[in-house]
Amino acid sequence: MRLTTAELVERAADIAAEARGAGAAAVLGITGPPGAGKSTLAAALADGLAPGAAVVVGMDGFHLSDQVLKAHGSRDRKGAIDTFDDAGYAALIDRIAGRRPGSPPVYAPEFRRAIEEPIAAGTAVTDEPLVITEGNYLLATTGAWPAARSRMAQVWYIELPDAERLRRLVARHHAFGKPLSDAEAWARGSDQRNADLIAATRDAADLVVEWV
Template sequence: MTYDDLLTRARALARTGRRALLGIAGGPGAGKTTLAEHLVRDLNGDGEPWVAHVPMDGFHLADTELDRLGRLGRKGAPDTFDAAGYAALLRRLREETDEVVYAPGFERVLEQPVAGAIPVPPGARLVVTEGNYLLLDTGAWARVRPQLDEVWFCELGEPERIRRLVARHEEFGKSHEEAVAWVRGTDQRNADLIAATRDRADLVVPAAALPSPDEPGEARPAVTG
């Protein structure tokens, strides 16, 4: 499997005559966001955008609410997201195709969700969404999978996944020691839970097909829908 194979498969999802939703799951640092961003960029090319990117991270609960709930030290765990809100947005994206639907974004520097940051226009025939818990089948998370046409699972070797994750935490302000402690603790517990959902995916994407976050790559011609 190659990255070009993934482009072809994603394009095919948009040929059903209705808006399609593609989910990309995987553990923290596995390359979900990088893959989603590359797919959206390369499918859209320089033409009229017909693919939108809506990350799950916009449904993080705000730090003030996590603090109130006593969950701030476990930020990133399943119960630190508004899973029901995320599932409801996916349903809206599937059903409400005649007007702009606004989705929340996530500000990495602030580590906070931002309401109404991502417009999904009526012309979007494919929506790519990515996040840790798309395949989780407990609680409100069980409402997510039925809204998605396919879910792909990014499978990256543990040493590289951990290296990338530590580097990300350092980039956004943690010391090396703090980053390693968080990755080995909170992030690893979440990663173990996510790994157990792998077999529910429609496609497991091997590391060889994942674009590198360190290399933007050459611009590709548009892949028309």
């Protein structure tokens, strides 16, 4: 389904309004393959809603650190499903979904691309009725991912034609320090293997959208 930012903001506003009316917090998941525009859409939704209505919590804050990945021998597969703390992410989403107005803040980690590492307590979740979480594996069926999904009101899957998605991925990797040849190899190698796994979860989404 092709939807504009305004149309998606309207859908997100409905979820937020329902949560506010129930005196609870709703979690909206945004998923899709690497380079599809998940973090950009999540930010656009939060910016498009009323002030204080939404906050973004990224799954990427649960990347294992480079030190841990090197110890596991998986640094060259960073971004694969087994290079995340899925149980930690599920526990965070459970805490967020259980919040009530006036509850103490919940602090979430965030991922800093400039250093390619997660940092603790980078985002505070307070009394926002809508928490938007984005990441690759929200619909995965292994590990603790289903526990996280069970606490989300909806999960939207973002599609983008592969040629454009790959172009964006290469540009992003290059912008953050990879030589162009390495950026292209990573996008067509490790990233593509992850994209194939994520594509297999597409039909479990509440909404499949081509964002325009």
